[in-house]
Amino acid sequence: METSVAMNASPTSNPSAVERRIAADTLHAYVRAIWEHAGSAPREAELVADHLVMSNLSGHDSHGVGMIPRYVASLGEDQLKLNTHAEIVRDAGAVLTVDGRKGFGQVVAYEAMEHGIERAKKLGVCAVGLRNAHHIGRIGHWAEQCAKAGLVSFHFVNVAGDPLVAPFGGIDRRFGTNPFCAAYPRDGKSPLVLDFATAGIAYGKTRVAYNKGVKVAPGMLLDHEGRPTIEPKVMHEEPFGSLTAFGLHKGSGLAALCEIFGGALSGGYTTHDSTLETSSAIINCMTSVILDPNAFDAPAAQAEAEAFLEWMKASPRAEGVDAIYAPGEPEEARRADRTANGIAIDPTTWKQIRDSAAKSGMTEAEIEKFDGALR
Ligand SMILES: NC(=O)c1ccc[n+]([C@@H]2O[C@H](COP(=O)([O-])OP(=O)(O)OC[C@H]3O[C@@H](n4cnc5c(N)ncnc54)[C@H](O)[C@@H]3O)[C@@H](O)[C@H]2O)c1
Structure with a gap:
């Protein structure tokens, strides 16, 4: 076990x-x-x-x-709205603002990406601000949708009004596990997909550990008084503790910008005392930038990327490490x-x-x- x-x-x-x-x-x-x-x-x-x-x-x-x-x-609780579709509320050409209207994230994010893909193929670039989506889950899924269409993408996401993570230097929950994701399609191969929560571990991983009755790795959690702990129950039983951001001030800063790009720029909302979620809903807002790599004057881009990956992977491996992975390869x-x-x-x-x-x-x-x- x-x-x-x-x-x-x-x-x-x-x-x-x-x-x-x-x-x-x-x-x-x-x-x-x-x-x-x-x-x-x-x-x-x-x-x-x-x-x-x-x-x-x-x-x-x-x-x-x-x-x-x-x-x-x-x-x-009448929060998640079934059979609800993404609505384009503003079309500014290369910038689309889309309202998810609390529809299934798996539907409205799919539709928002389809709109963004179509526009990026036409214009070379499209930024899509998706707001008020019910949980959009694994962000890599949306980057993979763009990569399947041959497009590069970056995604900044907030978990609106659901703070679980302490900011660097703080000891209580101030923002969500705000994921960041970026993907790069490769000729004839699976895309590179970097996709992570800006918390040291995703909240759901504490649920998996709690359900299995196991501990989490050190450095990921603080208890209700801000003391480090490996007990996932601090996220699932009162008195509640917090997750920590990954990478000290850097991860904490990226989480803050995911909150603002995802929640504010999309016309959605950020986390603060008047937006705290009290229901079972998880509301995500996501700002995605989708790029057509063929719009750049870069005929050698694929070869350069492959040369770099080969070089990176040729690093002698640390003890106990079986392989050096590019983003997306473990998945x-x-x-x-x-x-x-x-x-x-x-x-x-x-x-x-x-x-x-x-x-x-x-x-x-x-x-x-x-x-x-x-x-
Ligand atoms: N919708 C939401 O509100 C929300 C919130 C938080 C997280 N999430 C999702 O949770 C999922 C899990 O996030 P996480 O932070 O636990 O992910 P994680 O810590 O497992 O990191 C995953 C990323 O790191 C890469 N990676 C992992 N091990 C590697 C290795 N040994 N070498 C090289 N690269 C490696 C993976 O390819 C992937 O890109 C993500 O899909 C994320 O989008 C969603």
């Missing part, structure tokens, strides 16, 4: 005695069924399943199917492993999903069909 959830976990997963595995396509069908029962149109249920299962496949269980109970709670390795061997789900998370399926209106017999697929 794992003893901690570290920042750079091994790209291949280790099935433990208690975790059981499920094939990605069966899990996808389960997620689709849950949301169709809850009232989503088939395309919405499919986009949500695509996103959540891809997060699990990529090794980011924090943003995978374990999010379903939170989404069901948000729906129950690619996990995808190959989990596609072949199934996705491991811990019993607590499985039970929470089961309860959510029942709440969405699935019958016991339908749920048991999926229980039977765990091996």
